[in-house]
Amino acid sequence: MTLGMELRYRWMKDVALPVLLKARERNRRKGSIGESPLGPPLESTRSLKRLMTRHYALARYAEGARPVAWVTSGAPVELLRAFGCYSVYPENHAALCGARRMGPEICTRAEEAGFSRDLCSYARVDLGHALSGLTPVGRLPRPDVLFCTNNICQTILYWFKELSHREGIPLVLFDTPFISVGEGTPEVFDYVAGQIKDAVPALERITGREFREDRFHEVLRSSIRASALWGEVLATMRHRPAPMTVFDAFVHLAPVVSLRGLPSCERYYEGLLAELQERVSRDVAAVPGERHRLMWDNIAIWFALAPLSRLFAEHGCAGVAGTYPNAWAETNHYLDLADPFGSLAKTYALIFLNRGLDYRLGLMEAMGRDYQVDGLVLHSARSCKPYSVGQYDLRRSLAGRLGIKSVVLEGDMTDFRTWSEEQARTRLTAFFESLDG
Amino acid sequence: MGRTAYLQGQKAAGRKVAAVWPARYPAELLWAHGVCPAEVWDPPAGQALAGAHLQSYVCGIVRQGLELLLSGGLTTADILLFPHTCDSIQNLGSLVRDLVHEPRPCLYFYPPRSGRSERAAVYLEAQLRTLSADLTRIAGPLRDGALEGALALGNGRAAALRHMYDLRARGALDASNEEFYGAVRTCEYLWPEDAVLHLEAFMKTHAGRPRRGVPLVLSGVLPAPSDLAQRLDGLSVAVVEDDLLACGRRFARALLPEPGDPWRAMAARLLALPPCSTAGDSVEDRASFLAEQVERTGGRGVLVLALKFCEPELFQIPSLVDAMRGRGIPVLAVETELGNSAPAGMMTRVEAFLESLP
Ligand code: SF4
Ligand code: SF4
Numbered sequence: 112m113t114l115g116m117e118l119r120y121r122w123m124k125d126v127a128l129p130v131l132l133k134a135r136e137r138n139r140r141k142g143s144i145g146e147s148p149l150g151p152p153l154e155s156t157r158s159l160k161r162l163m164t165r166h167y168a169l170a171r172y173a174e175g176a177r178p179v180a181w182v183t184s185g186a187p188v189e190l191l192r193a194f195g196c197y198s199v200y201p202e203n204h205a206a207l208c209g210a211r212r213m214g215p216e217i218c219t220r221a222e223e224a225g226f227s228r229d230l231c232s233y234a235r236v237d238l239g240h241a242l243s244g245l246t247p248v249g250r251l252p253r254p255d256v257l258f259c260t261n262n263i264c265q266t267i268l269y270w271f272k273e274l275s276h277r278e279g280i281p282l283v284l285f286d287t288p289f290i291s292v293g294e295g296t297p298e299v300f301d302y303v304a305g306q307i308k309d310a311v312p313a314l315e316r317i318t319g320r321e322f323r324e325d326r327f328h329e330v331l332r333s334s335i336r337a338s339a340l341w342g343e344v345l346a347t348m349r350h351r352p353a354p355m356t357v358f359d360a361f362v363h364l365a366p367v368v369s370l371r372g373l374p375s376c377e378r379y380y381e382g383l384l385a386e387l388q389e390r391v392s393r394d395v396a397a398v399p400g401e402r403h404r405l406m407w408d409n410i411a412i413w414f415a416l417a418p419l420s421r422l423f424a425e426h427g428c429a430g431v432a433g434t435y436p437n438a439w440a441e442t443n444h445y446l447d448l449a450d451p452f453g454s455l456a457k458t459y460a461l462i463f464l465n466r467g468l469d470y471r472l473g474l475m476e477a478m479g480r481d482y483q484v485d486g487l488v489l490h491s492a493r494s495c496k497p498y499s500v501g502q503y504d505l506r507r508s509l510a511g512r513l514g515i516k517s518v519v520l521e522g523d524m525t526d527f528r529t530w531s532e533e534q535a536r537t538r539l540t541a542f543f544e545s546l547d548g
Numbered sequence: 549m550g551r552t553a554y555l556q557g558q559k560a561a562g563r564k565v566a567a568v569w570p571a572r573y574p575a576e577l578l579w580a581h582g583v584c585p586a587e588v589w590d591p592p593a594g595q596a597l598a599g600a601h602l603q604s605y606v607c608g609i610v611r612q613g614l615e616l617l618l619s620g621g622l623t624t625a626d627i628l629l630f631p632h633t634c635d636s637i638q639n640l641g642s643l644v645r646d647l648v649h650e651p652r653p654c655l656y657f658y659p660p661r662s663g664r665s666e667r668a669a670v671y672l673e674a675q676l677r678t679l680s681a682d683l684t685r686i687a688g689p690l691r692d693g694a695l696e697g698a699l700a701l702g703n704g705r706a707a708a709l710r711h712m713y714d715l716r717a718r719g720a721l722d723a724s725n726e727e728f729y730g731a732v733r734t735c736e737y738l739w740p741e742d743a744v745l746h747l748e749a750f751m752k753t754h755a756g757r758p759r760r761g762v763p764l765v766l767s768g769v770l771p772a773p774s775d776l777a778q779r780l781d782g783l784s785v786a787v788v789e790d791d792l793l794a795c796g797r798r799f800a801r802a803l804l805p806e807p808g809d810p811w812r813a814m815a816a817r818l819l820a821l822p823p824c825s826t827a828g829d830s831v832e833d834r835a836s837f838l839a840e841q842v843e844r845t846g847g848r849g850v851l852v853l854a855l856k857f858c859e860p861e862l863f864q865i866p867s868l869v870d871a872m873r874g875r876g877i878p879v880l881a882v883e884t885e886l887g888n889s890a891p892a893g894m895m896t897r898v899e900a901f902l903e904s905l906p
Binding site: 224225226227229230231234261264265266268269270272273275276277284285286288289291292296298299301302305306309467468469472491493494496497499500501502503504505507508521 | 610658661
């Protein structure tokens with residue numbers, strides 16, 4: 112890390128980028144929204160765009176000024192922040208590539224290098240990006256460290272190992288044993304906490320920086336608050352009519368995934384929550400004339416988010432709950448400043464994707480009741496096995512427990528080569544009509 | 549004697565039977581509790597019933613294993629054991645217990661991915677004790693010396709397998725690929741003493757000069773489709789080694805000194821297995837292991853059997869192929885599926901590969 116790089120980074124962060132982003136916003140012509148079945152768009156979306164654009168823009172200047180880490184969505188990023196690392200989330204980047212409909216183009220680059228088309232498309236986007244540099248964000252900084260936890264899937268471990276091998280970048284791994292039954296044992300948490308502790312000297316070596324406990328605590332506090340705020344944001348959808356939808360939640364999830372532990376993340380959710388609470392007080396509906404309230408299971412179909420959102424709304428259907436967005440609010444109550452390592456272990460080992468399907472079923476049932484859901488849409492994501500295997504039975508069980516109807520959409524997160532918009536539309540329309548009875 | 553009849557015999561002799569899904573698990577602990585593991589890899593089952601529970605993009609091992617279970621093909625089993633080998637098996641194990649409501653006890657085993665570290669060993673040991681407590685409830689407590697006895701059985705079986713692999717590598721086994729893998733894979737369900745007897749008898753019967761053929765090393769999950777070994781025989785391929793997940797990746801290649809404590813020893817044994825994608829081992833380690841095998845056995849190339857939808861393997865294969873080529877070792881990766889017969893296209897590629905070998 113050189114002083115010149117540090118000064119350049121600070122200048123971009125504090126001076127140039129804020130000015131550039133404001134100017135860009137001013138110059139952006141207001142596109143006509145046209146006839147929309149949706150309610151008024153969230154004001155906060157503009158701040159979100161600014162925040163995330165800034166995050167990716169600044170990332171380019173972080174290289175050489177800050178230790179850069181590529182991080183998995185379920186990793187204890189709080190530890191990295193204590194070292195002042197700049198974090199980039201390949202999963203979030205892949206989602207962005209998906210939303211910009213670049214998935215197949217980038218995936219093809221990975222496939223040309225021998226990676227099977229059946230592999231997780233987030234991973235293919237990432238490996239394709241590493242091989243080609245293709246990205247909608249200009250450039251991603253080269254990482255100094257890869258920071259990976261297999262609490263979301265085992266796949267991420269193979270993916271990050273591969274990245275580490277190809278790029279010659281050190282990998283810090285937290286192995287979180289899958290909790291098939293019960294609430295996890297002390298052995299599991301000791302094992303995970305031990306690995307997090309072991310990461311401290313490893314990160315000191317890699318970053319050349321000393322671990323500062325006070326900074327760590329500050330970050331933990333901020334992370335707890337951000338996740339709690341995110342939980343409150345989601346909870347506003349319990350209101351009838353819901354002030355936002357699960358599709359909005361997918362979009363507004365980015366900061367709690369990528370910027371957790373930073374003050375900007377907290378500030379952002381304070382603003383979003385205030386806006387939603389205000390909407391609730393005035394009964395502003397995200398889907399005017401909301402007739403049905405649906406739960407979405409699995410990751411978003413990023414490339415079809417907008418058309419799906421419209422289609423739902425055209426039929427008076429509001430997606431009001433989602434297992435995926437909920438994951439970042441689900442376990443943060445375990446975090447405890449009195450036992451940072453042990454509580455991080457619990458927080459990250461106990462997320463629903465790292466637990467048996469019985470737990471997932473209970474969680475979905477509770478969400479179904481809390482959010483007064485009358486239908487379920489399951490996205491069977493072709494290239495995400497951990498999320499998708501078991502969905503057919505979850506669907507049957509939930510139908511029995513909640514008495515709700517459901518539909519399965521065969522899709523993918525980013526790769527639309529096997530997606531048929533027409534087929535999805537037909538299926539969903541038939542489903543929505545069945546809800547109307 | 550067929551597999552089912554054999555397992556029924558085990559039950560008649562007072563043992564319990566555990567249906568075990570792939571791949572690596574502490575067989576010694578099951579033996580110590582008097583439980584005979586019967587592994588579920590590629591049973592000749594269709595996929596009609598499993599289709600109602602699993603999407604088409606799940607690997608054949610998971611789909612056919614579930615089919616076997618749902619169609620009543622695992623009635624001899626008293627216990628089901630699911631090692632957390634990959635995301636698909638992980639979810640299958642949970643699906644069977646939680647959503648299909650399998651009434652028999654479902655047990656789980658998590659092979660640590662944090663390298664072959666002390667932490668991994670400690671966690672493994674704790675997990676073995678938990679698993680043992682579960683087995684105690686089902687099959688009764690451990691007798692004095694049972695763990696030590698089971699470790700000795702494990703040593704015996706690994707030694708027999710090493711010997712057999714060694715004979716094949718040295719060209720001192722007159723056995724076709726089909727015969728060889730047929731014998732090795734009986735270890736998937738035979739009680740270890742029977743497995744050793746079987747392997748020894750096999751080695752005796754097949755002692756002699758090997759059939760002529762192109763020496764190849766196999767990699768991947770398992771010899772599939774089921775006629776693959778036979779088809780390789782037909783192409784005059786003499787497999788000389790393998791790091792197949794179902795075969796050569798499941799026994800230590802050398803007898804290493806072990807801690808005196810049997811729990812520790814069991815954990816150490818699992819951590820001493822050859823490098824494996826499912827264990828989170830690096831591709832460098834796997835490539836070095838394979839290259840060593842090629843060099844030691846005089847293999848002229850490596851044939852990688854990439855099982856469709858197998859994430860752990862499919863992630864490693866491109867770099868593994870590069871690493872082999874980088875070492876000047878010819879390599880071919882073909883996509884395979886379970887089933888009865890190898891597709892013509894795949895076999896054509898194998899033939900072309902054989903012709904291209906120096
Ligand atoms: S397999 Fe699924 S959970 Fe894992 S990284 Fe891919 S999309 Fe995420
Ligand atoms: S073949 Fe691969 S994906 Fe299938 S069960 Fe085995 S390790 Fe898992």
